Amino acid sequence: MNQVTKYLNKELFLGITLFLFGGICLFSFFEFIQEISDLDDKKYGVTQAIVYVLLTIPGHIYKLIPTAVLIGAMYTVGQLSHQSELIVLRSSGLSIKQIARAVMPIAIFFSILTFAVGDLITPNSEKNAQQLKTNATNTSISMEFKSGFWMKDGNNFVNIENVLPDATLSNIHIYEFDDQFNLRTIIDAKNGKFDDGNWDLTQITVKNFVGNQIITEKIEKGNWKSLIRPEMMNVLIISPDKMSIFNLVKFINYLKINNQRSSKYETALWEKLINPLMPIVMILFALPFGFLQQRSGGKFLKMFIGISIGIGYQIINTLFRHVGLLNDWPPFLSSLLPSFLFLSLGIYMIMRFERL
DSSP, X not given: OHHHHHHHHHHHHHHHHHHHHHHHHHHHHHXXXXXXXXXXXXXXXXXXXXXXXXXXXXXXXXXXXXXXXXXXXXXXXXXXXXXXXXXXXXXXXXXXXXXXXXXXXXXXXXXXXXXXXXXXXXXHHHHHHHHHHHHHTTOOXXXXXXXXXXXXXXXXXXXXXXXXXXXXXXXXXXXXXXXXXXXXXXXXXXXXXXXXXXXXXXXXXEEEEETTEEEEEEEEEEEEOOSOOXXXXXXXXXXXXXXXXXXXXXXXXXXXXXXXXOHHHHHHHHHHHHGGGHXXXXXXXXXXXXXXXXXXXXXXXXXXXXXXXXXXXXXXXXXHHHHHHHXXXXXXXXXXXXXXXXXXXXXXXXXXXXXX
């Protein structure tokens, strides 16, 4: 059994790695083609574009692993079936359940890889990629509105016109309200840098509303205590699905404290928790296809089926995510349903073929 386990895991590893490598090359090529339009001989040249593309590779790996595992597993079981190796294994007394248990090490390996790449590597590499590009092109991070980025901080509303790549804030406007939500103070600052739990503001103008009077005061430097933290600026630099679990939890808590909608980020968090389990689901789903009748097609047909199902999974996953956000479904439900559907179907097929 040990030799069988080693052999099956080796074949699956080679098949999955082959398609994962192919997918990375394809996506990186398209990424580079997209960057060509932004090339500038003086600021953002070919070298910077290549480094940028290399830094985005972990994000592509994270996205591609579930699909690559499915296609690679389909191809491998198709090849084993074509060479009658699976029939030999069944004839020697191994059940499909035992074969499924035998290939779990490779499934767990890709699950750990998915978590490591998605939570430990991708957030930093994606952030570095965006910082490289914004530094090279001498631009600030793009905002949601023309006036900049707006955040709620307790009873206050904060407008930040620009966020520099090092999370330094530029042109900050703080609107302070009292408990009855009457405007009390407007604070304008030229720059803000986070240090020792506070924001150090420079070139400050304070406008206090006292009765019918406006009292203006100018201060060169000052401290601003706020729930806003530099890591929250990650939402401006990278998309929620490429943020780390820690930063997602922190930002979700911040939104809830300020009574703001967090569904988008909660959905991303659940997907981050579920995605590492997808290699296990995909291998369990692919395995029964190796026991179809030989006339049902060889390895290339099974590979085509794997590609079609992989694309279908991505479409269903995206569809459920957006429908869930539009209809206020519980975030765990819209994230879990596609994966649960594939897992249930895989287990059903294993049980069905086991009885044949």
